[in-house]
Amino acid sequence: MGKVSLGLTLLSVDYQTPIQGSWILDSKFGTGPSATIENGKYLPAYLAQSLFLSSEARYLYSFTKRQELGRDIALNSASYFGIKARYNFKPYPGAGRDLDSFFSRRDDRKYSNTLSLAGVWGLQRNLDSNFLFNIYIGPGYMIDFNNKSSSFYPDLGLVFSYVFIKSKK
Template identity: 30%
Template sequence: MKKLIYLLMLFVLNLFSQEESLENQFKLEYNLLGVGVSYEIPISEKFLIDFGAGVGGGVDNAESYVWDFNSSLAAYFKGEFKYLYNREKRLKKGKSLENNAGNYIAFQTKYFTGRFSEIDIFNPLNRAILNEFHWGLQRSLGGNWLFNFHIGFGFLRNIDEDYNLLSPALGLKFSYKLF
């Protein structure tokens, strides 16, 4: 029993020990939905948590089961849990690990608010939650610039209209690391 507890403690300490090559990053972002900020926090040598918020398109549901990301302004808040799986391989090949570069598998939850203004009352933006699993890559573009791409699938829930949708997920963003 003592060996099991000891192994479990070693596993937990190893899981949450911070590797020097991963770093905290506060970033300004431009993505497919708008602009925002995020803070990337390493929790171990292979896991990151990325919290963010921004302003951009929202979820429009003018007709049942027809979903569009609208160009009117709404806010979003996100949390993403990333598992970086190829950093050792990148290091062996002499590729850069700068700015937490690597391939990853992730789970992300994003909350969209309703429209900021009531100018278009006939096509309101709805509050929605998007949960998605995706595969992605993050690369340093030199200096403090980053590129991030992901593809996967998501489950979108319209809170106001009580509709759900399973859909593909695609993300593309450019970031600038402030610190």
């Protein structure tokens, strides 16, 4: 299924495709906050938006049980475990200031391309025939190519999606 998603910090176009059984691949292209690592700490920059590519393999562990119990499984409504990779490009021109540097007019943090890997637990539920709700949480690990450093961080999100392409199943 194809969808447009809006989260607390991101906007993306996504496509979920079945892999096998209860496994799906959720791929995204969108814009979201940049991040950097300073002194070993992960620092997100919500005003420094950048483009990203993301792919997540999800195992919908409750899908079959929900189906057997007669619960709604439309639009892959299920609880899941996922392994996610996300590549953030450098912030686009005009971006690059986090809240602290925006208000103090400092811009001494350099944001660059980053790679994030995360293991998440989440749940996805349909709200209507074309709307989805997704919430997830898990540990993440980010590599900052500018600083040549890495750090762990909490990966969490709340996302609403509008489905514009549905499979014919």
